[in-house]
Amino acid sequence: MKKTFTLILLAVIATxxxxxxxxSSESDPTIKRVPADFKTIQAAVDVAVAGxxxxxxxxxxxxxxxxxxxxxxxxxxxxxxVILEGNYTLDNxxxxxxxxxxxxxxxxARNYRANGFFWTGVDGYRGSYxxxxxxxxxxxxxxxxxNGVFEHSYGGGSPDAGFYIGQCRPCNAVxxxxxxxxxxxxxxxxxxxxNLVIANSTFRFNRAGxxxxxxxxxxxxxxxxxxxxxxxxxxxxxxKTPAIGAAKLAMGNGILVAGGNKNQILRNRxxxxxxxxxxxxxxxxxxxxxxxxxxxxxxxxxxxxxxxxGLTALDAKANNCFANNVFTTSKPADIENAQPCxxxxxxxxxxxxxxxxxxxxxxxxxxxxxxxVPDPGPQTNMPNAAKAKAAPMIGAPxxxxxxxxxxxxxx
Numbered sequence: 001m002k003k004t005f006t007l008i009l010l011a012v013i014a015t016x017x018x019x020x021x022x023x024s025s026e027s028d029p030t031i032k033r034v035p036a037d038f039k040t041i042q043a044a045v046d047v048a049v050a051g052x053x054x055x056x057x058x059x060x061x062x063x064x065x066x067x068x069x070x071x072x073x074x075x076x077x078x079x080x081x082v083i084l085e086g087n088y089t090l091d092n093x094x095x096x097x098x099x100x101x102x103x104x105x106x107x108x109a110r111n112y113r114a115n116g117f118f119w120t121g122v123d124g125y126r127g128s129y130x131x132x133x134x135x136x137x138x139x140x141x142x143x144x145x146x147n148g149v150f151e152h153s154y155g156g157g158s159p160d161a162g163f164y165i166g167q168c169r170p171c172n173a174v175x176x177x178x179x180x181x182x183x184x185x186x187x188x189x190x191x192x193x194x195n196l197v198i199a200n201s202t203f204r205f206n207r208a209g210x211x212x213x214x215x216x217x218x219x220x221x222x223x224x225x226x227x228x229x230x231x232x233x234x235x236x237x238x239x240k241t242p243a244i245g246a247a248k249l250a251m252g253n254g255i256l257v258a259g260g261n262k263n264q265i266l267r268n269r270x271x272x273x274x275x276x277x278x279x280x281x282x283x284x285x286x287x288x289x290x291x292x293x294x295x296x297x298x299x300x301x302x303x304x305x306x307x308x309x310g311l312t313a314l315d316a317k318a319n320n321c322f323a324n325n326v327f328t329t330s331k332p333a334d335i336e337n338a339q340p341c342x343x344x345x346x347x348x349x350x351x352x353x354x355x356x357x358x359x360x361x362x363x364x365x366x367x368x369x370x371x372x373v374p375d376p377g378p379q380t381n382m383p384n385a386a387k388a389k390a391a392p393m394i395g396a397p398x399x400x401x402x403x404x405x406x407x408x409x410x411x
Contacts, residue, residue: 030051030052030053030390031052031053031054031055032044032047032048032052032053032054032055033055033056033057034054034055034056034057034061035057035059036057040061040063041054041056041061041063041065041074041084041094042063042065042066045065045066045067045069045072045074048069048072049069049072050069050070050071050072050101050392051071051072051390051392052072052073052390053072053073053075053389053390054072054073054074054075055075055077055386056074056075056076056077056082056107057077057082058076058077058078058081058082059081059082059083060083060085061082061083061084061085062084062085062086062087062090063084063090063093064086064090064091064092064093064095064112065084065092065093065094065095066092066095066097067094067095067096067097067099067102068096068097068098068099069099069102070099070100070101070102070392071099071100071101071102071124071392071394072099072101072102072103072390072392073102073103073104073105073390073391073392074094074102074103074104074105074107075103075104075105075106075107075382075385075388075390076105076106076107076108076385077106077385077386078106078381078385079106079107079108079129079130079131079379079380079381079382079385080108080131080378080379080381082106082107082108083107083108083109083110084107084108084109084110084112084116085110085111086109086110086111086112086113086135087111088111088112088113088136088371089113090112090113091112091113091114091115092112092114092115092116092117092118093109093110093112093115093116093117093118093132093135094109094116094117094118095115095118095120096118096119096120096122096125097120097121098120098121098122099122100122100123100124100394101122101123101124101125101392101393101394102119102122102124102125102392102393103125103126103127103128103390103391103392103393104117104126104127104128104130105126105127105128105129105130105382105385106128106129106130106381106382106385107129107130107131108130108131108132108133109130109131109132109133109135110131110132110133110134110135110375111133111134111135112135112136113135113136113137114135114136114137114138115132115135115136115137115138115139115140115141116130116132116133116135116138116139116140116141116155116158117130117132117139117140117141118138118141118142118143119141119142119143119145119148120142120143120144120145121143121144121145122142122145122146122148123145123146123147124146124147124148124392124393124394124395125142125145125147125148125149125393126148126149126150126151126393126397127140127149127150127151127153128149128150128151128152128153128382129151129152129153129379129380129381129382130150130153130154131153131154131376131379132153132154132155132156132158132162133154133155133156133157133373133375133376134156134157134158134370134371134373135157135158136158136159136370137158137159137160138155138158138160138161138162138163138164138188139154139155139156139157139158139161139162139163139180139183140153140155140162140163140164140178141161141163141164141165142164142165142166142168142173143164143165143166143167144166144167144168144219145165145168146168146170146171146172146173147172147173147393147395147396147397148165148171148172148173148174148393148397149173149174149175149176149393149397150163150165150173150174150175150176150178151174151175151176151177151178152176152177152178152380152382153178153179154178154179154180154376154379155178155179155180155183155186156179156180156181156182156183156373156376157182157183157241157242157370157373158183158184158242159183159184159241159242159243159244159247159367159370160183160184160185160188160244160246160247161180161183161184161185161186161187161188161211161247162178162180162181162183162185162186162187162206163175163178163180163186163187163188164187164188164189164190165189165192165196166188166189166190166191166192166218167190167191167192167218167219167220168191168192168193168196168220169191169192169193169194169220169224170193170194170195170196171192171193171194171195171196172194172195172196172396172397173192173195173196173197173397174196174197174199174397174398174399174400175187175196175197175198175199175201176197176199176200176201176400177200177201178201178202179201179202179203179204179376180201180202180203180204180206180209181202181203181204181205181206181376182205182206182238182240182241182373182374183206183207183241183242183247184206184207184208184241184242184243184244184246184247184248184367185206185207185208185209185211185246185247185250186203186204186206186208186209186210186211186233186236187203187209187210187211187212188211188212188213188246189211189212189213189223189226190213190214190215190217190218190223191214191215191218191219191220191221191222191223192212192223192226193220193222193223193224193225193226194224194225195225195396196225196226196227197226197227197228197229197399197400197402198210198226198227198228198229198231199227199228199229199230199231199400199402199405200230200231200405200408201231201232202231202232202233202411203231203232203233203234203236203254204232204233204234204235204236205235205236205238205241206236206238206241206247207236207237207238207239207241207243207247207248207250207251207252208236208247208250208251208252208253208254208256209233209234209236209253209254209255209256209270210228210231210233210254210255210256211246211250211253211255211256211257211258212226212228212257212258212260212263213246213257213258213259213260213283214258214259214260214283214285214289215259215283215285215289216285216286216287217285221287221289222259222260222261222289223259223260223261223263223289224260224261224262224263225261225262225263226260226263226264227263227264227266227402228255228263228264228265228266228268229264229265229266229267229268229400229402229405230266230267230268230405230406230407230408231268231269231408232268232269232408232410232411233254233255233268233269233270233271233277234254234269234270234271234272234273235271235272235273236251236252236253236254236273237251237252237272237273237274239251239365239368240365240368240372241367241368241373242367242368242369242370242373243365243366243367243368244367248364248365248367249360249364251274251275251364251365252273252274252275252276252305252359252362253273253275253276253277253279254270254271254273254276254277254278254301254304255268255270255277255278255279256276256278256279256280256281257279257280257281257291257294258281258282258283258289259281259282259283259284259289259290259291260283260289260291260294261290261291261292261293261294262292262293262294263294263295264294264295264297265278265294265295265296265297265299266295266297266298266299266402266405267297267298267299267405267406267407268299268300268407268408269299269300269407269408269409269410270299270300270301270302270304270308271301271302271303271304271410272302272303272304273303273304273305274304274305274306275304275305275306275307275310275359276304276306276307276308276309276310276354277299277301277302277303277304277307277308277309277327278296278299278301278308278309278310279307279309279310279311279312279354280294280296280310280311280312280313280320281310281311281312281354281356282312282313282356290313290315290318291311291312291313291318291320292313292315292318292319292320293318293319293320294320294321295320295321295323295341296309296320296321296322296323296325297321297322297323297324297325297341298323298324298325298407299325299326299327299407300325300326300327300407301325301326301327302326302327302328304329306329306331306354306355306359307329307330307331307354308325308327308328308329308330309322309325309327309329309330309331309335310330310331310354311331311332311335311339311353311354312353312354312356320339321339321340321341322335322336322339322340322341323336323340323341323342324336331352331353331354331355332347332348332349332350332351332352332353332354333347333351333352334347334351338351
């Protein structure tokens with residue numbers, strides 16, 4: 001009898017110890033583990049409910065995942081070793097369709113025919129610690145979506161853009177601490193307007209760097225009211241990237257506002273561009289989109305072959321303004337006195353303007369081979385990925401304190 005009692009007591013103690021162990025998440029019903037509990041990411045997504053965390057172990061997953069459930073979090077245990085593989089045959093790594101608050105974290109999507117990570121028609125999204133490389137359209141992409149964040153992420157080797165936010169007003173979006181390289185465009189934002197901030201990021205070795213733009217091909221034109229602040233933008237003249245038409249057209253520019261209005265370009269360090277470091281130009285689609293009310297202040301711009309600062313606008317009263325920048329060349333000449341941000345102009349508006357037609361008509365290299373784009377090497381992992389609680393993206397993102405963002409130093 002005593003022996004039986006002892007065995008029962010030991011069994012009870014063992015049960016208690018398991019239930020109170022250091023990692024209680026092993027038995028947490030809100031965590032769906034891949035491949036331990038579900039062989040595929042899609043299988044876990046299909047049974048997930050709001051609040052669930054889908055936790056993906058190291059491995060390569062040849063899947064095209066579609067998400068239609070609100071407020072779930074999909075997270076890899078290791079950003080560099082949880083790999084969604086498209087093999088140039090699948091369309092999207094993870095596509096979120098109309099589902100609110102979905103977060104994707106800490107993984108890589110590569111070699112998809114369309115996009116690496118794609119949110120469309122959603123209210124609330126976040127992509128954190130993501131790597132997207134060699135995807136056939138965009139790397140990390142939000143369309144017709146609001147209240148979102150892309151952060152601590154890498155987009156490389158896309159013929160359109162490494163990062164894209166389009167067709168939103170107000171966007172209520174933040175792009176913070178990202179790297180875009182070897183793309184057609186580092187960032188493209190067609191008709192993305194109001195409360196959109198691009199900050200503390202690096203755009204390099206693309207055909208063009210940061211390109212907010214207006215087009216008729218998407219709703220909500222024209223593009224307006226972005227803040228581009230505290231970024232490193234350099235050497236965006238890369239002829240070897242994959243590229244579509246728009247990326248070819250914009251080649252050789254660091255920050256190029258193409259048909260947008262009321263944008264603020266503040267305290268960016270921009271250098272080594274074949275055309276302009278920072279350019280403000282009209283854009284033509286079915287409509288001709290003018291530029292008005294853009295403000296370019298406190299940037300450091302150098303080594304631009306056409307002009308460090310450039311403006312093509314047919315109306316001196318369009319209120320595009322330039323002030324307190326460090327630069328050597330500009331078109332029109334003496335741009336800060338020709339288009340000042342305060343007071344009256346003391347230099348002619350039309351002296352040596354930016355020759356937009358000549359620049360557009362330059363011969364641009366054909367698209368490079370997407371398969372030749374290199375991997376970026378190991379990227380920073382999300383802290384505590386194994387145990388951090390799921391945090392769906394509910395509500396607008398935390399605003400960036402624009403005034404505190406300083407001009408970055410050269411690397």
